[in-house]
Amino acid sequence: MIGFVTSYIPLLLKGLAVLGFIALSAMFLIWLERKISAKIQNRLGPMMTGPHGAFQSVADTVKLLLKENIMPTGADTTIWWLAPFFVTVPAVVAFLCMPFGSHFIVHDLNVGILFICSITSISVIGVFMAGWGSNNKYSLLGGMRSAAQIVSYEVPLLLSVLVVIMESGTLSMQGIVRAQELGWFFLKPNVFIAFVIYLISATAETNRVPFDIPEAESELVAGYHTEYSGMKFAMFFVAEYTNLFIVSAVAATLFLGGWLGPFRPSMFWFLLKAYTIIAFLMWIRWTLPRVRMDQMMGFAWKFLVPVSLVNVLVTGWLLVVKG
Amino acid sequence: METAIVSKSIQERFPDAIVETKPEWICLKKEIFTPVLQFLKTGHLAFINLHCITAVDRQGSVEVVYHLYSFEHKWMLTIKVILLDSDLTIDSLTSLWSAANWLEREVFDLFGVKFTGHPDLRRILNPDTWSEHPLRKDFKRDGFIPRPVR
């Protein structure tokens, strides 16, 4: 009995540490996004709350906590109430096998990358529940659009991940990172193409410009989370930024050699790479216009999927020839 | 390009259509009004652009004013039709120019002139349930800011 309990204590502590990290990183990302967009648009961004608006995110969360939870009349109560959990829980659980450092990992599953990709695709059910449950035309349209989008961009995402798995030979995240000790994967041309495809489909997965059709302000006002307020809206918000972190962390691990770096504190390198990719995605968000629904689908099926299939073929052929 | 030339060419085609010709505008009879405008649009004068339709309430009759423009001759023609207060109806021009659709709805909304043959004649600016026509001279509201004191 003691053995059973003691083996869980470290896992519990690591879990709490990860939860703390998620909350902190979500708040930091919200602040970072506002600062980057301010910089790009020659603005100051939040300045009032603390030096350079440092506590802006804290103020936001407190505001959202105090906001009243309004339930739209005629809403499908259980579905509407459950939707935020279906979106947030997968985002948190995906941190189970995220390689923060050589020893900083909650539990190194040997099917690490497969676990992360499958867990993060559960959130589409939550988005669809939110769309349907809110009994509002705009949310319904938003929900349907995002379901189609996430499903159709799952395929190129997985194909580009497949290329990395073929190169590294293992599914476990630590294994992939250790396989890149000779040279980071994205230096190889065919894996670089997979990296570009991964980034494009990652922006689509996290509903960010140029694929933010579900919450297109100019058409559907606010898409699927129109009817949410207070803490429920905060959960959607945190889930969105946590998804963004997961996607860039996986990109950093798969293509930029995770926590590999010249000097010791391996966690520093992992966070540095993850946050540079996040900054790049934010930079894209404040530059490009939005793609239309059918163009987005066409781009996924007619361009991304064939190119990634060919890429998998070429990688396979290269591996066989080089042996 | 003068009003006289236009009124002469109308005179040849429709002898009794013109009521009065002034250097600025031509006043037409209400009865044979659409054929004349049909001729103005499709004829050699080529008034293909209906620039504006408006109305002036002359306290007893309403003058419906049409401004037509011809790109070829680069000239603006003003056509007037006098409608007595008793029957404020005139043929609609939506068959000739689709610009007339909204312009006529506005004149109906503000003056109460009914355009026969208009596909969708209802108020455009004011709520449909309102019965009065604001731009008539007899439309008075006490809360309205009176004329500035002399």
Place this chain on the structure above:
Amino acid sequence: MLKEIYQILIGFLSILKGLGVTWKNIFRKPVTMEYPLDKPVMTAKHRGLVDLIPDKCIACLQCSKICPTAALVVSGIMNPETKKRAPDKFVYNTELCCFCGLCEEICPTSALFMNKCYEIACYQHADLTPIDLLRSNKYQHLTSPRTRERKK
């Protein structure tokens, strides 16, 4: 098939150029200012609230006649000793005023001018309407001084 590939390459190039523009803007100085701490100073000709120099006014009622929205209510009496007309009532209604500047232009003795105050919001409706320009504390609802130099 080649044309497709060419189109997509051009597309990526144009996206990179767009990113280049935003990259250039990252290093430009911000143009916004932190309003409550750092108030802008209005230009010399700015048309703010209507203001009055009471002794210069000869109550000729020109301003109240020209005002398009009848925002100025003025009445004057002939002062027997000084043989000059003086205003005994000069009420300014900020709610109706459209800041067109016609009164300032038409005032023969330039007693009436538009000051540089742009913070005219207030909490009660009564503060806005009957502002008596003859008294000294004309705009009682204005907390901040009417013009303030830039902080930095």
Place this chain on the structure above:
Amino acid sequence: MDYEELIINMGPQHPSTHGVLYLELKLDGEIVVDCRPNIGYLHRSIEKIAENRTFVQFMPFTDRLDYLASMNNNLGFCLTMEKLLQIEAPARAQYLRVIMAELNRVASHLFAVSTFAQDLGAYATPLFYALRDREKIVQIFDQICGQRLTYNYMRIGGVSADIPVGVDQLIRDFIIYERQMMAEYDDLLTNNVIFRARSKMIGVLSKESAIDHGVTGPNLRASGFKWDLRKDEPYLMYDQFDFNVPVGKNGDSWDRYNVRMLEIMESLKIIEQALNGLPEGDPVAKINKAYRPTGEIYVRTENPRGELGFYVVGDGNPFPYRLKIRAPSFSNLSVLTSLIRGLNISDAVCVLGSLDVVMGEIDR
């Protein structure tokens, strides 16, 4: 399988209806089956107010028509009254009017172009860049006439104030600065592949249908019809400046956007020439309350959104007997229904943004 169409109320408060416009969209899935625009939410009956104001008092109301281009509205009303009263403004005043009108055209087009980009999803960045440039123009206007949006600058027979000393240098610096910025907008928007994909061949307006609906201004020129009042019926010394009129090829949303971008460059040219040729003299016109015109007049000017017409009927009183304002956006909007039938909802927003309508002058 019978299906019941989804009716979506877009407006009157909606992020992309450019003001209080209420579109009743009948949707089949995402495709717009029918659209009924309802206007009138901003109807202040300016024409009834005009019958109670003298001509000088009516000038501030013209600012409130197309509130993004108040100088051009002032100009339209001034020219109408001067023609009715046979008054000739001094040369310097006419040059000043050209400079102000063209500066306001640049500011208005900057606004139109960036809100169009915002409707296509380029969230806020092009809008903030355009507002940053427009702020420079607005500050120039603030120095000249004292207000930032409703200028009430022009008077019948001249202008209300001469240009202060340092301001023409400010305008010249702005022109140089704006030309660099326009090159950046081209990289950011015009040549962007997603921007083109979203607006090419969307809401194609043919030349005949445009003329038939009374569409004027950049929307008409984008449909391939070379017609600009400043060029074809020159008023106010526009014939002394050389500038060309940009024309679009196939009348789609991208062409309407591109025509406005090219027009900004042309207006900058006009401002430069007008500034160089600014004659001496006193442009200021005193307020004259004794105008009692008789007769009627209809004068049109080229506004950033189309041809603004003033029809004034005077009967010897200091107040107009009837004053009709022919708003360009009114006819431009009437084309919307025929353009967006069959498009999906995000293209309907794109077409509405490309028509660039302002509710102030539609509802009057």
